[in-house]
Amino acid sequence: MFGRKLLPVLKKLPGKTKIKTPSSSIQGPFNDRFTMLTYNMLSPYYMWPQVYTYVKDEYKDWDYRHRLLEHELFYKYKSDIICLQELTTNDYNEFWKKQMMNRMNYGSNFTAKTPPKYWTKPLECMDGVGIFYNLDKFEYLFSSSLYLNDLVGTFDQQELHYLTHHNITLTNGAGDVIGEDSLYNVAKARNQVCLFVMLRHRESKSIIVVINTHLYWKYDEVKLVQCLIIMRKLQRIIKGLLMGIEGVTYSNVKILFSGDFNSSRDSLVIKFLNGKIIKHGDINLQNPMRAYLSHSIYDDIPEDAYVHTCYSGKLKGIFDYIWFHPGDFEVEKVLSGQEVSKELTHLNDFGLPNKYHPSDHIPVLTELRIL
CATH class of the missing domain: 3.60.10.10 (Endonuclease/exonuclease/phosphatase)
Structure with a gap:
């Protein structure tokens, strides 16, 4: 199942920075x-x-x-x-x-x-x-x-006023417009962590x-x-x-x-x-x-x-x-x-x-x- 592998590729960084292999890396006072x-x-x-x-x-x-x-x-x-x-x-x-x-x-x-x-x-x-x-x-x-x-615990009154009065256009998964709602309501309804x-x-x-x-x-x-x-x-x-x-x-x-x-x-x-x-x-x-x-x-x-x-x-x-x-x-x-x-x-x-x-x-x- 693992016959084909994508191996890490070392990329040269711009400027003075050079990619170093482990054998040639100059170590500092600790393993940095x-x-x-x-x-x-x-x-x-x-x-x-x-x-x-x-x-x-x-x-x-x-x-x-x-x-x-x-x-x-x-x-x-x-x-x-x-x-x-x-x-x-x-x-x-x-x-x-x-x-x-x-x-x-x-x-x-x-x-x-x-x-x-x-x-x-x-x-x-x-x-x-x-x-x-x-x-x-x-x-x-x-x-x-x-x-x-956590909007109430993060934003001040002026910011909350803006969030509740600024509407955004809502779309479905296909990108079709399905309505609008306040930025506050949309953000409040999300469950990301x-x-x-x-x-x-x-x-x-x-x-x-x-x-x-x-x-x-x-x-x-x-x-x-x-x-x-x-x-x-x-x-x-x-x-x-x-x-x-x-x-x-x-x-x-x-x-x-x-x-x-x-x-x-x-x-x-x-x-x-x-x-x-x-x-x-x-x-x-x-x-x-x-x-x-x-x-x-x-x-x-x-x-x-x-x-x-x-x-x-x-x-x-x-x-x-x-x-x-x-x-x-x-x-x-x-x-x-x-x-x-x-x-x-x-x-x-x-x-x-x-x-x-x-x-x-x-x-x-x-x-x-x-x-």
Whole structure:
């Protein structure tokens, strides 16, 4: 089943930065490198028949896809930090949590979404986001979950007034207009979540806050609201860290923000994370954490390093991100997505998943160096 493999490709980074092989890497005073992966697994309950018409039935089978996922995460990539989206509650509790610990000595945390109104399956089938981390390299300190419909606890009265009076056009899955509603109501009705995990890098003693989320799949303004909620909550967490943990200072707190943002690189969300001011009526929105997060891995690699990270039929694009501050981390290696595009063209496939790839997303893997 694993006869054909996509192997990591080292890409030369622009400027003075060079890709180093492990044998030639110049090590600092500590082991300052680790790998990080973000991956939307494609929940078995989101394998919608009307969407994945191009996928053969045997490749939709969850047992088949699960074996591919196990091969990727345990053997092919084996990243030090793994951020997974569309991970179901039951699969986390019954398999990944236990197996990651038993096979690789990885700790983990998970938070599930609340079920939507249409949900008829058991709660254990609901998906969420999980973070797994190599306990040989990282010490677990703290974790927190966040529901991305926490509007009242995040926005002031002027902002709430805008959210309740600004309407957005609603569409169905095919893109047809079906009405309109306030931005407040639409954002409030969403069930997306975010997970924060704080780790201490054992050798450098750096405090690393890892964030994993999966933003709503449509309406740029809703995704922007969700991202702003994450950033404001993160701001409070950082302030709490500085006051609550001995030895923690601004200089040794580093942040990694990852996930499936369902947002292209020219979207409102990405502009917001890049530090640009987004004007909404009389309100100007700017990322309060821009001093910590202003840079994604795509800023450090060639334009063609990734063609897409999502290959879901007609929906294709770069939607999966890892954000950080360039003064905290340096990208050493990346996994290119070019081979996937070439493979799909060769096989005349419309998209993923297929025989060799278990999800409609590809894993975004990078090696980072702590600065």
